[in-house]
Amino acid sequence: MSYSPESIEKYKFKHFSNLREKALICPKCFGMVMRDDIEFFIKCPFCNSSLEMNNQLEDYILKPVIEQWIYRQGSAFPEIYLDVGSDISRG
Numbered sequence: 001m002s003y004s005p006e007s008i009e010k011y012k013f014k015h016f017s018n019l020r021e022k023a024l025i026c027p028k029c030f031g032m033v034m035r036d037d038i039e040f041f042i043k044c045p046f047c048n049s050s051l052e053m054n055n056q057l058e059d060y061i062l063k064p065v066i067e068q069w070i071y072r073q074g075s076a077f078p079e080i081y082l083d084v085g086s087d088i089s090r091g
Ligand SMILES: [Zn+2]
Pocket: 026, 027, 028, 029, 030, 031, 044, 045, 046, 047, 048, 049
């Protein structure tokens, strides 16, 4: 997919300091749209306006999925490294 350059900074996000989540600010009604709200329908749940997909929006929707996937992949490895580490400290 390719996007026009002027659409790159289209959306604003609200970052929550206590959560890793962030909310998309709807450009029409300035409502806080959570990722779950637009995971299947790219539409603001407050004003029902369609949100134009760009790389910001794609990143917002897909990033947590990718992070979870990386976390799950990564969590398979620490045990292996711990075993190696204990071998070294013993020897
Ligand atoms: Zn809206």
